[in-house]
């Protein structure tokens with residue numbers, strides 16, 4: 001399976017300036033090429049290369065290989081949406097291949113810039129070290145909050161899949177982030193409290209509107225999403241470990257319905273929850289795949305209204321957010337656990353909606369790399 005490694009670069013001041021210049025020039029060249037591509041309605045690398053290669057090299061002083069990558073980036077973007085001309089921000093990603101970016105052991109990367117080839121120090125975690133050397137040909141140079149990263153797609157080994165002996169059903173929610181059919185649940189309380197605290201701070205800072213307030217806000221946002229991601233990593237790891245240890249698979253609700261089910265859809269909270277659900281599912285999926293644990297998706301219709309004991313389905317069965325009481329057989333249960341048992345018992349639907357990677361959109365340069373990271 002494919003995963004994305006995020007490698008932080010540690011350039012000195014001169015190297016930093018060179019990288020930034022390279023990024024700016026590269027994207028200016030992309031905009032120039034995009035104009036022609038759109039005007040002539042041309043999505044052919046070959047045709048654009050023939051027409052643009054020399055003028056772009058001359059005008060922007062780009063190397064041969066970076067010029068070719070710029071053309072390729074434009075073609076990719078234009079193919080995605082031919083209805084409008086693509087624009088590239090000055091700090092958009094620069095696409096590299098092994099001829100212009102290579103790793104020097106585990107400590108440095110050799111990278112082509114407008115100042116020529118530079119050897120830039122890099123910082124990697126253990127996870128990255130473990131996986132270096134499995135990289136494919138391409139790497140993206142990105143700039144996030146003033147820090148340069150190289151993103152590399154690697155092939156991660158997966159365990160042979162285990163034929164599951166039963167399934168753990170997992171219900172995702174807002175109050176309880178995840179509840180499983182064994183009765184174990186992971187509270188969202190800590191997350192929710194942090195979110196609320198951040199939300200208050202954000203409101204106060206937004207009213208302020210100064211430059212330093214904006215910076216502060218950015219930091220808060222980063223902390224919040226890092227907190228959520230860590231939480232999702234912990235929960236997904238525990239669920240996958242349990243499934244593996246007991247020889248079972250994992251069943252989840254198909255995701256698009258979870259979004260519909262959250263009642264306060266338009267609010268900030270729902271937006272966050274929607275994203276967080278998606279992230280948690282993705283983490284469960286890729287960790288499970290790595291361990292050979294089967295993941296299946298079920299239709300979530302009425303999972304929270306159906307009685308897991310007698311099957312009776314009625315809205316009135318769910319007394320409160322947390323309490324389930326069947327009006328037919330009188331069974332009393334925790335509402336999330338009842339839903340999780342239903343999920344475990346349901347037949348799986350064919351096509352999972354969620355992608356197996358946290359994000360596989362390396363070519364979508366607008367995405368921020370921290371969303372791509374998959375540690376732990």
Ligand SMILES: [Zn+2]
Pocket residue numbers: 307308309310311312326327328329330331
């Ligand atoms: Zn019942």
